[in-house]
Amino acid sequence: MTPETLVETAVAALDGIRARRPLVHNITNYVVMNSTANALLSLGASPVMAHAIEEVADLASIAGALVINIGTLSGPWIEAMVRAGRAARAAGVPVVLDPVGAGATRLRTDTSLRLIREAPPTVIRGNASEILALGSSGAGGRGVDAAHTVEQARAAAVGLARSTGAVVAVTGEEDFVTDGRREVRVANGHALMARITGTGCAATAVTGAFCAVERDALAAAAAALIVFGVAGELAAAGAPRPGTYQVRLLDALDEVDGGAVRARSRIRVAATA
Amino acid sequence: MTPETLVETAVAALDGIRARRPLVHNITNYVVMNSTANALLSLGASPVMAHAIEEVADLASIAGALVINIGTLSGPWIEAMVRAGRAARAAGVPVVLDPVGAGATRLRTDTSLRLIREAPPTVIRGNASEILALGSSGAGGRGVDAAHTVEQARAAAVGLARSTGAVVAVTGEEDFVTDGRREVRVANGHALMARITGTGCAATAVTGAFCAVERDALAAAAAALIVFGVAGELAAAGAPRPGTYQVRLLDALDEVDGGAVRARSRIRVAATA
Amino acid sequence: MTPETLVETAVAALDGIRARRPLVHNITNYVVMNSTANALLSLGASPVMAHAIEEVADLASIAGALVINIGTLSGPWIEAMVRAGRAARAAGVPVVLDPVGAGATRLRTDTSLRLIREAPPTVIRGNASEILALGSSGAGGRGVDAAHTVEQARAAAVGLARSTGAVVAVTGEEDFVTDGRREVRVANGHALMARITGTGCAATAVTGAFCAVERDALAAAAAALIVFGVAGELAAAGAPRPGTYQVRLLDALDEVDGGAVRARSRIRVAATA
Numbered sequence: 146m147t148p149e150t151l152v153e154t155a156v157a158a159l160d161g162i163r164a165r166r167p168l169v170h171n172i173t174n175y176v177v178m179n180s181t182a183n184a185l186l187s188l189g190a191s192p193v194m195a196h197a198i199e200e201v202a203d204l205a206s207i208a209g210a211l212v213i214n215i216g217t218l219s220g221p222w223i224e225a226m227v228r229a230g231r232a233a234r235a236a237g238v239p240v241v242l243d244p245v246g247a248g249a250t251r252l253r254t255d256t257s258l259r260l261i262r263e264a265p266p267t268v269i270r271g272n273a274s275e276i277l278a279l280g281s282s283g284a285g286g287r288g289v290d291a292a293h294t295v296e297q298a299r300a301a302a303v304g305l306a307r308s309t310g311a312v313v314a315v316t317g318e319e320d321f322v323t324d325g326r327r328e329v330r331v332a333n334g335h336a337l338m339a340r341i342t343g344t345g346c347a348a349t350a351v352t353g354a355f356c357a358v359e360r361d362a363l364a365a366a367a368a369a370l371i372v373f374g375v376a377g378e379l380a381a382a383g384a385p386r387p388g389t390y391q392v393r394l395l396d397a398l399d400e401v402d403g404g405a406v407r408a409r410s411r412i413r414v415a416a417t418a
Numbered sequence: 419m420t421p422e423t424l425v426e427t428a429v430a431a432l433d434g435i436r437a438r439r440p441l442v443h444n445i446t447n448y449v450v451m452n453s454t455a456n457a458l459l460s461l462g463a464s465p466v467m468a469h470a471i472e473e474v475a476d477l478a479s480i481a482g483a484l485v486i487n488i489g490t491l492s493g494p495w496i497e498a499m500v501r502a503g504r505a506a507r508a509a510g511v512p513v514v515l516d517p518v519g520a521g522a523t524r525l526r527t528d529t530s531l532r533l534i535r536e537a538p539p540t541v542i543r544g545n546a547s548e549i550l551a552l553g554s555s556g557a558g559g560r561g562v563d564a565a566h567t568v569e570q571a572r573a574a575a576v577g578l579a580r581s582t583g584a585v586v587a588v589t590g591e592e593d594f595v596t597d598g599r600r601e602v603r604v605a606n607g608h609a610l611m612a613r614i615t616g617t618g619c620a621a622t623a624v625t626g627a628f629c630a631v632e633r634d635a636l637a638a639a640a641a642a643l644i645v646f647g648v649a650g651e652l653a654a655a656g657a658p659r660p661g662t663y664q665v666r667l668l669d670a671l672d673e674v675d676g677g678a679v680r681a682r683s684r685i686r687v688a689a690t691a
Numbered sequence: 692m693t694p695e696t697l698v699e700t701a702v703a704a705l706d707g708i709r710a711r712r713p714l715v716h717n718i719t720n721y722v723v724m725n726s727t728a729n730a731l732l733s734l735g736a737s738p739v740m741a742h743a744i745e746e747v748a749d750l751a752s753i754a755g756a757l758v759i760n761i762g763t764l765s766g767p768w769i770e771a772m773v774r775a776g777r778a779a780r781a782a783g784v785p786v787v788l789d790p791v792g793a794g795a796t797r798l799r800t801d802t803s804l805r806l807i808r809e810a811p812p813t814v815i816r817g818n819a820s821e822i823l824a825l826g827s828s829g830a831g832g833r834g835v836d837a838a839h840t841v842e843q844a845r846a847a848a849v850g851l852a853r854s855t856g857a858v859v860a861v862t863g864e865e866d867f868v869t870d871g872r873r874e875v876r877v878a879n880g881h882a883l884m885a886r887i888t889g890t891g892c893a894a895t896a897v898t899g900a901f902c903a904v905e906r907d908a909l910a911a912a913a914a915a916l917i918v919f920g921v922a923g924e925l926a927a928a929g930a931p932r933p934g935t936y937q938v939r940l941l942d943a944l945d946e947v948d949g950g951a952v953r954a955r956s957r958i959r960v961a962a963t964a
Contacts, residue, residue, distance in 0.1 A: 176724040176740050178449040178490075182615035187660045192615070193519075194449050197491045200523035217724075218743045219767070221492070246739075250746035340945070342728035342738070387733045388941025395661025399613070451722040451763075455888035460933045464836060465888070466792075467722050470764045473796035494765070668934025672886070 146327060146364065148412050155368035155410070156403040158359040163189035167209030167357035170233075171350055172196045172226050174216025174245065177343035180391075181214075184347040187398035188372075190354040198225040202232035209357030211238055212350050213266070215256055216245035223256055230264025239356035239365075242266035242311075243349035248278025261309055267356055268366045269305065270314040270349045273298035280305040280313075295321050303328075303417055312362040314370060316348060322367045323417060329367040332411040333374025340387040341394070348373045351398075367412070375409045376401045419600060419637065421685050428641035428683070429676040431632040436462035440482030440630035443506075444623055445469045445499050447489025447518065450616035453664075454487075457620040460671035461645075463627040471498040475505035482630030484511055485623050486539070488529055489518035496529055503537025512629035512638075515539035515584075516622035521551025534582055540629055541639045542578065543587040543622045546571035553578040553586075568594050576601075576690055585635040587643060589621060595640045596690060602640040605684040606647025613660040614667070621646045624671075640685070648682045649674045692873060692910065694958050701914035701956070702949040704905040709735035713755030713903035716779075717896055718742045718772050720762025720791065723889035726937075727760075730893040733944035734918075736900040744771040748778035755903030757784055758896050759812070761802055762791035769802055776810020785902035785911075788812035788857075789895035794824025807855055813902055814912045815851065816860040816895045819844035826851040826859075841867050849874075849963055858908040860916060862894060868913045869963060875913040878957040879920025886933040887940070894919045897944075913958070921955045922947045 146154075168191045173181055178194050185192040195204050198221060205211045211233040213226045233240045244257035257279055260266070269279070272291035280301025295317035302313040306325035314322045320331040338344040352369040359365040379400060380393035419427075441464045446454055451467050458465040468477050471494060478484045484506040486499050506513045517530035530552055533539070542552070545564035553574025568590035575586040579598035587595045593604040611617040625642040632638040652673060653666035714737045719727055724740050731738040741750050744767060751757045757779040759772045779786045790803035803825055806812070815825070818837035826847025841863035848859040852871035860868045866877040884890040898915040905911040922943035926936055 174740075175448050175721050176728055179452060179615060179725060182449055183660065183664065186613055186615055193522075194447075194490060195519075195523075197493075197525055199525040200491075203523050217740060218746075246741075249739075250741075250749050252743055252745040340732055342725060342732055386942035386945045387729065388938040388943075388945075391729065391941070392661040392665055392938055395664070396659035397661075399659045399661075448721050452725060452888060455722055456933065456937065459886055459888055466795075467720075467763060468792075468796075470798055472798040473764075476796050665934040665938055668937070669932035670934075672932045672934075 146414055148414050151329065151364060151367060151412060151414060152407055152410050154359060154364045155371050156406050158355050158365065158368050159372055159406065161358035162354050165358060166191045167354055168193060169210050169212060169350060169353045169357060170195065170204045170208035171212045172201065172229055173212065173214035173346060176216060177346040180343045181347055181350045183395050184398055185350055185354060187395045188351060188354060196222055196225050198228060201225045201229035205229040205233040205238060206236035208238055210241060210353035212241045212353040213260060214243040214245060214346055214349060215253055216346065218252060218256055226260060227263050230260060234264055239267040239362065240264060241268045241270065241349055241353045241356060243346060244269065244271050244275045244279060247271065247275040254278050265309060266311050267362045268312045268314060268352055270316065270352055272345065273315055273317055276305060276313060276315045277301045291317060295319060312366045314366045316345060316370065320370045322363060322370065324363040326417055327363055328415050328417050329363065330413040331367060331370045331374055333371055333378060333409065335377040335381040337381055337387065337390045338377045341391045371410050371412060372401055372406060375405050378409060379405060419687055421687050424602065424637060424640060424685060424687060425680055425683050427632060427637045428644050429679050431628050431638065431641050432645055432679065434631035435627050438631060439464045440627055441466060442483050442485060442623060442626045442630060443468065443477045443481035444485045445474065445502055446485065446487035446619060449489060450619040453616045454620055454623045456668050457671055458623055458627060460668045461624060461627060469495055469498050471501060474498045474502035478502040478506040478511060479509035481511055483514060483626035485514045485626040486533060487516040487518060487619055487622060488526055489619065491525055491529055499533060500536050503533060507537055512540040512635065513537060514541045514543065514622055514626045514629060516619060517542065517544050517548045517552060520544065520548040527551050538582060539584045540635045541585045541587060541625055543589060543625055545618065546588055546590055549578060549586060549588045550574045564590060568592060585639045587639045589618060589643065593643045595636060595643065597636040599690055600636055601688050601690050603686040604640060604643045604647055606644055606651060606682060608650040608654040610654055610660065610663045611650045614664045644683050644685060645674055645679060648678050651682060652678060692960055694960050697875065697910060697913055697958060697960060698953055698956050700905060700910045701917050702952050704901050704911065704914050705918055705952065707904035708900050711904060712737045713900055714739060715756050715758060715896060715899045715903060716741065716750045716754035717758045718747065718775055719758065719760035719892060722762060723892040726889045727893055727896045729941050730944055731896055731900060733941045734897060734900060742768055742771050744774060747771045747775035751775040751779040751784060752782035754784055756787060756899035758787045758899040759806060760789040760791055760892055760895060761799055762892065764798060764802055772806060773809050776806060780810055785813040785908065786810060787814045787816065787895055787899045787902060789892060790815065790817050790821045790825060793817065793821040800824050811855060812857050813908050814858045814860060814898055816862060816898055818891065819861055819863055822851060822859060822861045823847045837863060841865060858912045860912045862891060862916065866916045868909060868916065870909040872963055873909055874961050874963050875909065876959040877913060877916045877920055879917055879924060879955060881923040881927040883927055883933065883936045884923045887937045917956050917958060918947055918952060921951050924955060925951060
């Protein structure tokens, strides 16, 4: 994989999402359900948000991807996440995990580790503190914001990818994506993305949409972050304040296309030492 | 009922909502709670969102209408929906049911049928796949999007109306509303409404507001879809992308008035064969 | 405290929020989780939304403030609110309570009174009907909107402050804030704030952010209402409709600064008779 082939994969996957409108099943937190569904709709995918234990297996197994986000946990939801994850795995449906706040509380760390063990994800996307908490032991964030840099989490990400078989994406100023052998850095995005809630959650859901149309999970995860980051840049035109930026980010997920991706992608590709 | 009298009923009901600010009690899904409350506020109604089994009967029985939306189900909520529906019926409060995803999973189909049986709704509003799932047996959607056309669901809608006594509204490119004897078709609306989440849910909630001020449930349901559809058209001025469109739809629910409704309504009225 | 010193305290606290980005732990209702998190982010604070009983004590005790909002109650959440409130108190973390709908249903009144008893709040912020329901007995609102004026709730607010030791803030056309000895009236704000959902909830969360950086709870609560009200006025420029207003209110929480606060604050300060 070269930067050039990755960009073309990203463009092809984006076109594929719009042509095939993959069903993306989300079990996500209350805070971002609406904004996540709208991000997927703006991008061109077809979201369904459902968490009832009676129906998650049915939905996950017919979806193009399952996205599990632990942002607002409770007991029954954890069981539903495990059941959905297993059903998706059994049906060959890619699973993307967002371990929101792992490291900040034991409940979140333990739940993330249980999900990784019992329903191994295809992609894990988190901030540096979350990946550190899962890749090593003891490091913790403050609330749900990263207290570490992406570079600090690099070794933990590689280790986590190797031990779980998942692609691991650490997002931050420059995103780092690895499958344990190859690594991609994505420098797209905008500082305003940290000023609205749910941007990371939306990036995870968008990763689900890309996994639904692209089988190489490393390429899919990197492509999702490129496209999402480019949309974040398009939305920042005119230097809007946060409320307006949130609206424009949805507009930009609809607007972003191959031309914008080719013109704006800022990526590095390497083999892992 | 002629198209002309229906339009005047719609205008009078819209004015009535703004004059009386009816309390609309919503038991709805997590994804759309915020956008639904805002849609009702923009229209001029007074929303309350509450689902605790300890209080739903109290609220439903003093409301102008009860709206039950099964978009994100779980066991305790189902019991609360049944209790609220019964209390509303006992108090003469109209009940509007949105069977989100009926046909897509057994839990949703069964819950919809139970609600229809135990707390018969005044109006059922769904997409074609949902109404087919309730009006016949076996047909199913994919996720929560319609996989069928409104016309395909026409006979099921008439049958469901006749067997339950409810007005049935099937929404799509041209909406179909029936009480089993009369039928109204509403061609208002805009394609962008399908690009944001919760539009159908908002239409159901708006139907609740119209039922609170207009006793003829067929006229109320049709009026709601006319007004909501006209608002959807007003919001599309300037061809916005989805994020901006979502904001403008709320603006348009505040802006829409008798003049816009009279100028833009596109309806057909007929007796059912 | 004079109006002049209160304004300077408000400006200093606003600057303090932006410099220190206090972590504000919210246990709030489903309807406003997203908009509340965004309001805090736009203001400059760092929100975390979490309600699981297993983790609320951990989060509340490391937060700068805990905000408890009872807008959509259920049994497990009530226990989590009590546990979080106790942990915050034990750690010296200020607790802000929003008794949404107190007086409208017994569940809400009883839960508010239990929280006041078992985890005494630093500040209670409600509308007139809610404060009347807690400060006296029997008065009730309709749904979650105030059916009384702020002035009608004045004596109840003073009594509630004296009996609980909390600062009590009654919001409405002119807000009334008291600690039982001193009182502040804040006339800032805009009528459009009542046309979107969650404005009161956001004001409560913003009060939490101010309590995190200002130890005089009366000054913190008044400062929060001044700053939030001024933002509400800035957002109304150009007379937007409700959808656009909601977006601009977030923008204005980012934009509001010492200059705007000094130029626009409309407050009265008095000793309570």
